[in-house]
C-alpha cells in the first residue's frame with residue numbers, strides 16, 4: 281500500500297529511478313575548453329562561400345531520409361536492432377503514408393552526409409555499427425573514428441566488437457580509413473585527441489554514456505574538435521531531463537551553435553551546427 285501511494289506521488293516511476301534522475305539532473309559537469317583557430321569545413325573565400333546547412337534544412341533532409349536509410353540498413357547483418365528500425369519505418373509508412381514526419385539518429389546522420397561533404401567522422405557509442413554504417417554508406421570515403429566499451433552485452437543486446445563493425449562498414453562499401461578504439465570514452469577520447477592534435481571533425485555523434493558526467497565529459501572532449509561548419513548529433517536527448525538540461529546549457533545557449541531538435545516521439549535526436557570559432561556575442565545597446 282505504501283509503495284502504491286509513493287508510486288502515485290512520483291508519477292508511477294519507482295523511487296530509485298526518480299532519485300537517480302534528480303541526482304543526475306543536479307550534478308555539476310565539465311565544460312568544453314575551446315581553443316582559437318578552429319578549421320572550417322571549407323569555403324571561406326569569395327568564390328567558395330562558407331555555407332553549412334541551416335537547422336531547418338538539416339531537419340527537412342532528416343525527415344526525408346527514411347527510404348535511403350532503409351536501403352542502407354538492408355545491406356547490414358539483420359540484427360534485432362536493425363530489424364526493429366525497419367519494422368518501425370514500414371509500419372509508420374503503412375499507417376500514415378505521405379503524412380508521416382519523422383527523424384532519428386540514423387536519418388539525421390544520412391541528412392548530414394548528404395548536405396555536407398564528410399572527410400572525418402567521430403562517433404562515441406558505436407555498438408554494432410548501425411549508425412556508423414549509415415555514415416559509411418552516405419560518405420564511403422570518409423575517415424571514421426569510433427569509440428566504445430564493447431562489453432559483451434549492452435542493454436540486453438550482444439555487442440560483438442570492432443571486427444563486426446568493420447564488416448558492417450564493408451557491407452555498405454565504405455572504403456575510407458577506420459579506427460576503432462575500445463575503452464571508456466571519458467579516458468579514451470581525450471587520450472586519442474591528445475595524440476592527434478591536428479584532427480578535427482566534419483561530423484560527430486555522441487551516443488555512449490548517458491549519465492551527466494559521462495555525456496558532458498564526451499561533449500567537453502569533442503566539441504573543441506568540431507570544425508566550424510561541422511555538425512554534432514546526439515541521440516536520446518529527450519529520454520531523460522538531465523540530457524535536455526546539458527544540451528541547453530552546453531550547446532543551445534552557446535552562440536557558436538545553431539540547433540535543431542526532433543522530440544516528437546521516439547527517443548529524440550538533436551543536432552548542432554557550429555557557425556563560428558568563438559561565441560558570437562550580440563552588441564549590447
Ligand SMILES: C[S@@+](CC[C@H](N)C(=O)[O-])C[C@H]1O[C@@H](n2cnc3c(N)ncnc32)[C@H](O)[C@@H]1O
Pocket residue numbers: 385404405406407408409410411412427428429430431434439463464465466487488489490494
Ligand atoms: C545506444 S548504444 C549505441 C548505438 C549506436 N550508436 C547505434 O545507433 O546503433 C550505446 C553504446 O555506448 C557504449 N558506451 C556506454 N558507455 C560508454 C563509455 N563510458 N565509453 C564508451 N562507450 C560507452 C555502449 O557500450 C553501447 O555500445
